[in-house]
Amino acid sequence: MDETGLAREFRADDFFGAQAPREFLGKLLMRPSLPPTLLLSGPGGVGKALAAFLWIKALVCENNTQHSFSACDECRTCRSLNALNQPDFVAIRPRSTEITIKQIREDYASFRDAYLLPHNLPYRLFLLEECHLLNEEVSNMMLKLLEEPPERTLFILVTDKPYLLLPTIRSRTLEVRFLTEPTDRLAEYLRTQGADEAQAELAAYFSQGRVGLAKQLLLTPNFLPALAAAMSRITRRLQKKATAGGMFAFREAVLELANVHFQSILKVDEGEVPPDFYLLPWRRPREDEDDEGQAAPARRNALERASLQFVLDCLRLALLKAEEQSGSPLASTNEQVFVHARSQLEVNLRLDQVVDSLLINLADARI
Ligand SMILES: [Zn+2]
Incomplete structure (x- = not known):
């Protein structure tokens, strides 16, 4: 199979599905001020983390002067994000069965940095994957941050289990829900990406309409x-x-x-x-x-x-x-x-x- 079509870098304009949440996120980019915390929720493998990353790039891309949901992938900012070489952007995912304060201090700038102004982007950006795995200590720290959100710091939380978040955290977020897509549409899309017919059908069926999971199965x-x-x-x-x-x-x-x-x-x-x-x-x-x-x-x-x-x-x-x-x-x-x-x-x-x-x-x- 042609793996290049399935594994290549994504861009906002060839993102499959998630029409409603993407439109909503796109509209947010046009607003003069942003909510301090977004929560992207929905089944695993539907593209929440990918949408979050594309949205972040669209927000800070130097060439996105129209505030559309797109990024050039060529400017200094886009390249620094793609290379994970941007001090104002931190992506956190659990290394183990929970996200501990030790992990946050060791692997990333500590959350205390959230109170600092960004170095070179308009915002300091924190993306937390599987945020339902924040342990108690980190959850409490997060809650303090959300009670008095630091200026020019944005949190994007991503999870397939939003009900496991502290209710006091969840209620302080703007939640954007993602859903699965019909399997026949997904199979059709996978074929256009180079998967053969039988494999596309199997992947779409067993992923139950989750594009990320379907691609993972194919690969x-x-x-x-x-x-x-x-x-x-x-x-x-x-x-x-x-x-x-x-x-x-x-x-x-x-x-x-x-x-x-x-x-x-x-x-x-x-x-x-x-x-x-x-x-x-x-x-x-x-x-x-x-x-x-x-x-x-x-x-x-x-x-x-x-x-x-x-x-x-x-x-x-x-x-x-x-x-x-x-x-x-x-x-x-x-x-x-x-x-x-x-x-x-x-x-x-x-x-x-x-x-x-x-x-x-x-x-x-x-x-
Ligand atoms: Zn750019």
Whole structure:
């Protein structure tokens, strides 16, 4: 596949979907004064962080004299943002399972800088990804900042779990909500970006209309073929009476699928993929991240858990599709079985145990 179309730098004008929030953000750029804190919320992988970055660039681009939602990507300011070499811009994302004050002090200018005037941009800009992972200490500090917002400092908070923010923080933000897109439109878009027809359809379906996630699936080596294989096993299992051998093969397929996915996201997280893959410069792994002590295993664990949750979601979707095709919908029962499997994962069971119990429950649900 042509990876250049999928992995290249984004610009505001070829951003897929999110029409309403983008229009809203565009209108904000025309206002004489801005709210001190924006909260971009919505499902993971729909482009919130990307929209935030494009918006920041549009806000400070030296050539954007019309205040449109676009940036030249060529001026000194745009280049400094793209290279993460701009003292007035700080992007923060969790290195581990939470964002601690220690991380903020070590990795970035401390929040105390929020009270300083910007060096060379009109604003001092803080972008916080997965901001629901701010720990208590950082949340309280954030709240103090938002109670009396420093002049010429803007916070852009991004999360797929806004309900986990302190209500006192959330109520002080201007929330912009992002939604998923219809899967047929997304599949069409992915084809225009160079994905082949079958892969585009699979990626759009399994991402449930989330463009960032769909692209990630397309760029993850071996994942979509493994998913297609697992799907056809599920379909066969639904069409025929399950045999012990068939169940074993299915179980192996699921475990293999989870392994392929986890290994891929680990590679992305550890920076073993070309830098082009990272649309957002701060998501590129930092060079000094090797000696971060306790953070690595915790991060690995969090990634593995997220990966397993995702594979479970894929299985549920595969099952729904297989049922649709075989004309025996059991969606509500399956929903419960998967909710149960998800909660098992929360309490730290191993994947093979979760899959075994899932298979037993699915078999029970059919009787
Ligand atoms: Zn520019």
